[in-house]
Amino acid sequence: xxxxxxxxxxxxxxxxxxxxxxxxxxxxxxxxxxxxxxxxxxxxxxxxxxxxxxxxxxxxxxxxxxxxxxxxxxxxxxxxxxxxxxxxxxxxxxxxxxxx
Amino acid sequence: xxxxxxxxxxxxxxxxxxxxxxxxxxxxxxxxxxxxxxxxxxxxxxxxxxxxxxxxxxxxxxxxxxxxxxxxxxxxxxxxxxxxxxxxxxxxxxxxxxxxxxxxxxxxxxxxxxxxxxxxxxxxxxxxxxxxxxxxxxxxxxxxxxxxxxxxxxxxxxxxxxx
Amino acid sequence: xxxxxxxxxxxxxxxxxxxxxxxxxxxxxxxxxxxxxxxxxxxxxxxxxxxxxxxxxxxxxxxxxxxxxxxxxxxxxxxxxxxxxxxxxxxxxxxxxxxxxxxxxxxxxxxxxxxxxxxxxxxxxxxxxxxxxxxxxxxxxxxxxxxxxxxxxxxxxxxxxxxxxxxxxxxxxxxxxxxxxxxxxxxxxxxxxxxxxxxxxxxxxxxxxxxxxxxxxxxxxxxxxxxxxxxxxxxxxxxxxxxxxxxxxxxxxxxxxxxxxxxxxxxxxxxxxxxxxxxxxxxxxxxxxxxxxxxxxxxxxxxxxxxxxxxxxxxxxxxxxxxxxxxxxxxxxxxxxxxxxxxxxxxxxxxxxxxxxxxxxxxxxxxxxxxxxxxxxxxxxxxxxxxxxxxxxxxxxxxxxxxxxxxxxxxxxxxxxxxxxxxxxxxxxxxxxxxxxxxxxxxxxxxxxxxxxxxxxxxxxxxxxxxxxxxxxxxxxxxxxxxxxxxxxxxxxxxxxxxxxxxxxxxxxxxxxxxxxxxxxxxxxxxxxxxxxxxxxxxxxxxxxxxxxxx
Numbered sequence: 001x002x003x004x005x006x007x008x009x010x011x012x013x014x015x016x017x018x019x020x021x022x023x024x025x026x027x028x029x030x031x032x033x034x035x036x037x038x039x040x041x042x043x044x045x046x047x048x049x050x051x052x053x054x055x056x057x058x059x060x061x062x063x064x065x066x067x068x069x070x071x072x073x074x075x076x077x078x079x080x081x082x083x084x085x086x087x088x089x090x091x092x093x094x095x096x097x098x099x100x
Numbered sequence: 101x102x103x104x105x106x107x108x109x110x111x112x113x114x115x116x117x118x119x120x121x122x123x124x125x126x127x128x129x130x131x132x133x134x135x136x137x138x139x140x141x142x143x144x145x146x147x148x149x150x151x152x153x154x155x156x157x158x159x160x161x162x163x164x165x166x167x168x169x170x171x172x173x174x175x176x177x178x179x180x181x182x183x184x185x186x187x188x189x190x191x192x193x194x195x196x197x198x199x200x201x202x203x204x205x206x207x208x209x210x211x212x213x214x215x216x217x218x219x220x221x222x223x224x225x226x227x228x229x230x231x232x233x234x235x236x237x238x239x240x241x242x243x244x245x246x247x248x249x250x251x252x253x254x255x256x257x258x259x260x261x262x263x
Numbered sequence: 264x265x266x267x268x269x270x271x272x273x274x275x276x277x278x279x280x281x282x283x284x285x286x287x288x289x290x291x292x293x294x295x296x297x298x299x300x301x302x303x304x305x306x307x308x309x310x311x312x313x314x315x316x317x318x319x320x321x322x323x324x325x326x327x328x329x330x331x332x333x334x335x336x337x338x339x340x341x342x343x344x345x346x347x348x349x350x351x352x353x354x355x356x357x358x359x360x361x362x363x364x365x366x367x368x369x370x371x372x373x374x375x376x377x378x379x380x381x382x383x384x385x386x387x388x389x390x391x392x393x394x395x396x397x398x399x400x401x402x403x404x405x406x407x408x409x410x411x412x413x414x415x416x417x418x419x420x421x422x423x424x425x426x427x428x429x430x431x432x433x434x435x436x437x438x439x440x441x442x443x444x445x446x447x448x449x450x451x452x453x454x455x456x457x458x459x460x461x462x463x464x465x466x467x468x469x470x471x472x473x474x475x476x477x478x479x480x481x482x483x484x485x486x487x488x489x490x491x492x493x494x495x496x497x498x499x500x501x502x503x504x505x506x507x508x509x510x511x512x513x514x515x516x517x518x519x520x521x522x523x524x525x526x527x528x529x530x531x532x533x534x535x536x537x538x539x540x541x542x543x544x545x546x547x548x549x550x551x552x553x554x555x556x557x558x559x560x561x562x563x564x565x566x567x568x569x570x571x572x573x574x575x576x577x578x579x580x581x582x583x584x585x586x587x588x589x590x591x592x593x594x595x596x597x598x599x600x601x602x603x604x605x606x607x608x609x610x611x612x613x614x615x616x617x618x619x620x621x622x623x624x625x626x627x628x629x630x631x632x633x634x635x636x637x638x639x640x641x642x643x644x645x646x647x648x649x650x651x652x653x654x655x656x657x658x659x660x661x662x663x664x665x666x667x668x669x670x671x672x673x674x675x676x677x678x679x680x681x682x683x684x685x686x687x688x689x690x691x692x693x694x695x696x697x698x699x700x701x702x703x704x705x706x707x708x709x710x711x712x713x714x715x716x717x718x719x720x721x722x723x724x725x726x727x728x729x730x731x732x733x734x735x736x737x738x739x740x741x742x743x744x745x746x747x748x749x750x751x752x753x754x755x756x757x758x759x760x761x762x763x764x765x766x767x768x769x770x771x772x773x774x775x776x777x778x779x780x781x782x783x784x785x786x787x788x789x790x791x792x793x794x795x796x797x798x799x800x801x802x803x804x805x806x807x808x809x810x811x812x813x814x
Contacts, residue, residue: 012290013360014315058296058310078739080678083687084312088679090607090689159502180301181384183424187501190421195536209294211285211302218420230293241281244274246414 003067004041005032005074006048007084008057016084019044023053029085030073034065101207102232104224107239109232114151114172123148130174133158136166144169153205156184164196172201175221177208186219193220210238218245264327264630265410265555267375274417275372278379282306283365290362305385305423307378308364312682315359318381319371323391323409323433324352324633324640328620331631333374335616341367346616348601348609350673350724351430352390352633353381357680379417384425384512386416386497391433392440393634396556397642399590400437402452403460407553408489409433411544415490422497426504427512429497430469442635444468444476444755445727447514448496453483461485466496466526467518470721474757475515478523480530487549488534491542495534499526559628559643564593566647573650580702581653581664593646597627598666599639599656604700606660607689608674609637618659626652635724636712637673638666669711669778670696673724677717677734678741684717686734686741691715691770698771708778711791712750727751729792730777731758732770741767747777747803748795759800762808773807780806 006019017025018032026032035041041062048054063081065074076082083089103112117129123146130151136143143150151172154160167173173192175185185204192198204216207227213235216224226232267275282302289299303309307318319334326334334354338346341363342356349355359367371377381388389412391405392398412431416422422429429448434441436452443449449465462484468477484492496514503521505511518526569582587596599619601609611619623631623641626648632640639661644652656662665671672695675681677688692715699705714728718735725731731746742764749758765773780803781791795803 009310012362014310014313016313055292079741080312080684080736083678087313088689089687090679090693156506180298181424182506183384183422184502184506186421186424187498190498209298211281212423215418215420215423241284242274242277242418244270244277244418246270246274246417247419 001036001038002064002077003074004035004062005029005065006035006041006044006060006062007032007081008054008060011056011058017057019048019053023047023051025053025057029076032065032074034067034074035062036067102226102229103203104213104226104232104235105201106222107235116153128171130172133163151201151203154188156182156188158188160188160191160196167192167196167198167200170198170200172203172223173198174203174205176205180209180212186215189216189220210234214239214242264325265322265406265552271414272372272375275375275377275379276369278306278377278418279365279368279372282368286361286365301383301424303361303364304383305380306364306368307381308359308361309382310682311357311680312678313680314357315361315364316680317356317359317364317367317378318349319354319356319376319378320381320388321352321354321376321633322413323389323395323406324393324635325395325406326631326633327374328623328629328631330374330376331616331620331623333370333376335613335620337367337370338616339613344614345610345612347607347676348611348633348637348639350635350637350675350722351388352393352635353388354633355676357676382428383423384427384429385423386419386425386429386431389413389416389431389433390441390446390635392435393632393640394440394587394596394642395435395632396558397589397591397594397596398435398437398440399588401435401590402437402454403435404553404556405433405435405441405450405452407549407556408450408452408462408486410552410555411489411549412493415493422501425497425501426506427509427514429500429514431493439751439753439755440634442724442727442751442755445470445474445724445751446477448493449477450489455483459485462489464492464496466530467515467523468755469513469515470724470726471513472510472719472721473516473519474721474726475519476755476757477515478518480523480527487544487546488538490544491538491540492530492534494542495530495537498533499529503529558591559630561591561594561643562645564645564647566645569647569649577657577662577664578650578653580706581662582649583706584664584668585666586649589643591643595644595646595649597641597644597649597652598634599641599661600663600665600671601638601661602665602671602696603660603663604670604696605693607676608672608692611639615659615661618655619661622652622655636671638671664702665705667710667712668705669699669708669713669774670705671712672696673712673714673728675716675722677715681717683720684734685719685736686717686743687767688715688717688723688734691732691734691743691767694768694771695774698775708782709788709790711778713774714749724751725749726757727755728758729790729795730774734767735764743767743770745770745773745777745807747800748792750792756796761800761804776807777803 020026020031064077067074114128149171152170203223204221205225288294309316342358347355389409391409395406430446431448432441432443432446433450445468451463464481465477585598627641672692674688674692678684712729714723714725715732716723716725727749733744744764746758
């Protein structure tokens with residue numbers, strides 16, 4: 001199957017997080033627990049649910065990633081998910097005041 | 101789930117009767133609209149206090165003429181986001197003059213208690229004990245009312261009546 | 264402007280405190296996300312892709328300088344120092360955390376603002392003509408009536424959980440600058456033969472997945488019956504609107520499925536039962552609200568026309584597009600473009616907001632408007648102040664002379680921010696702006712409204728763009744469907760799809776191509792959209808897809 005990782009947004013800050021090896025949430029996709037068996041996705045989601053690991057996050061779901069050996073960091077297949085990793089593709093022009 | 105009546109947690113004497121359940125010899129029974137429509141005569145002849153269960157689909161004008169037969173009408177809220185019951189309550193109270201117990205059945209959380217009472221519910225099925233006990237705090241959270249409602253039917257939408 | 268009474272203030276204070284408690288219960292686990300979501304949405308708070316987003320209501324688009332400064336303060340303290348003005352005359356902050364929002368609501372309450380019902384399946388922020396109180400063609404000031412609707416709809420106990428969101432717009436009765444035909448209820452001020460003020464009532468307009476124009480169900484509603492009639496419409500909708508399918512839950516589908524005549528009969532029957540109840544507006548209350556919207560203290564201007572003073576071509580261009588007629592002699596309405604080169608449409612930095620607040624105090628009686636076209640308006644500017652105002656605007660990147668032109672693009676946040684989006688909008692709008700960055704040419708093309716939505720929800724109103732662009736996703740790739748001929752004014756029309764979609768990088772070429780066809784065939788100064796109306800879509804299709812057999 002396609003490799004998958006589990007993502008959500010933190011309840012308090014709203015920022016993007018990934019489930020890591022320790023069944024905790026990390027802001028780094030590089031720390032994400034990569035799942036390679038179909039059945040395991042459901043198992044992991046069940047554990048998240050039962051162990052209340054999902055309490056401090058909202059919107060838990062699995063995403064497909066490219067996790068070939070050549071790269072260290074899983075790369076989401078969907079463009080939308082890559083924007084969640086990297087932030088908006090347009091720079092927030094106004095962070096530094098803009099002068100015409 | 102606990103029932104609040106005018107904000108007090110009460111012991112609920114009413115029994116929800118399933119459609120295939122026999123009307124018990126005594127006690128207070130709430131029947132569905134379908135049961136009422138099928139067994140109308142039998143239920144009237146039993147000469148017992150009756151309650152009626154309504155789902156959001158029901159056009160309450162169709163039962164307006166029967167309201168005298170009921171001491172209680174229970175309006176169900178399948179989830180917080182389904183707001184049909186608010187209009188049903190308002191029509192039952194204001195348009196069709198129902199004066200018996202009007203009960204919102206949930207599970208319902210404290211955040212909607214005030215609105216439920218404003219449209220005419222005097223009884224609320226709370227989600228749990230904590231929600232029920234929060235009633236007085238919850239209904240006091242927002243005291244400003246910019247619309248007419250069951251508690252002030254003749255108030256204009258504006259502020260003249262409120263000062 | 265409307266000034267809060269004691270209880271308006273109490274309401275927003277109480278609402279902020281209530282939300283504080285709800286957030287605490289959420290953190291403690293006493294509310295789960297399913298229970299909390301409708302509560303936070305009814306306070307304008309969304310979980311977006313990267314953070315929480317707060318949509319702050321700017322009722323009928325009217326802001327004071329003090330309020331604008333507060334918005335700038337909030338964006339600096341709690342966000343990244345900028346905000347995004349939307350097509351619903353609201354302001355969105357994109358980088359918030361949940362724990363800060365109760366404090367933000369409390370801050371907003373100090374300047375008579377809130378985020379109540381800016382989201383959720385309820386009556387949303389009421390919108391109105393952004394030139395209200397300044398336009399020469401209005402029958403009455405729509406803000407008076409919009410404020411009445413705002414108060415009535417705020418925390419209305421019966422209508423907090425409708426089948427779907429519900430939008431009401433009010434136009435002053437002249438040119439329709441409020442896009443009333445694409446709202447759930449569109450109210451147009453009219454005067455009857457006896458000279459009484461009332462409303463033409465349209466119901467069932469909306470965009471989204473199934474765009475529809477509203478149908479007139481009442482030609483003349485006496486103004487004192489406004490609320491009883493609205494309540495009748497809402498009660499019918501609350502009971503009969505579909506709840507089985509989110510995409511069929513708007514009132515437009517109910518009107519479509521039942522037919523406008525049946526809906527009218529249902530509404531009129533309901534209204535008969537309530538029209539003379541306490542909902543009838545007392546004259547004294549209407550007068551009290553009206554008093555809040557008295558015209559400012561206009562002066563008699565005895566100064567030479569700025570045209571004779573300033574010869575700078577930049578000023579003359581700006582004056583041609585961004586300065587509009589005012590009902591008061593010697594005054595003008597000014598559109599402050601939020602569509603500068605390289606800036607996301609509708610974005611304003613905190614610094615720009617502070618400057619504009621000062622300029623509003625200096626030149627426009629402290630008043631600012633937000634237009635649904637994502638620009639800001641200074642409604643009452645003395646003609647002889649225009650050159651000085653323009654120079655100040657220029658210094659902070661707010662003097663772009665493109666109001667109504669092809670680079671005055673309406674764009675939703677799109678997939679860079681929004682969880683609902685299928686494709687990005689902002690980069691496409693920036694690419695178009697970059698391609699068309701030639702003011703002389705833009706002025707030659709004339710009025711051309713381009714609107715880009717990143718999904719079928721149509722937040723950027725692409726269906727009613729002269730050129731509409733809809734972002735979609737196919738097999739993980741973004742692509743864009745193009746429509747032409749839509750418009751949102753009094754001749755409202757839904758645009759027609761020109762053909763198969765395009766990749767994002769092709770869109771500037773597509774726009775160039777459409778403009779070239781138009782310039783080629785236009786007659787005596789007709790607008791792009793008039794050319795589409797006259798000739799249909801064929802010449803545009805033919806040109807766009809002429810070499811596409813191999814695509």
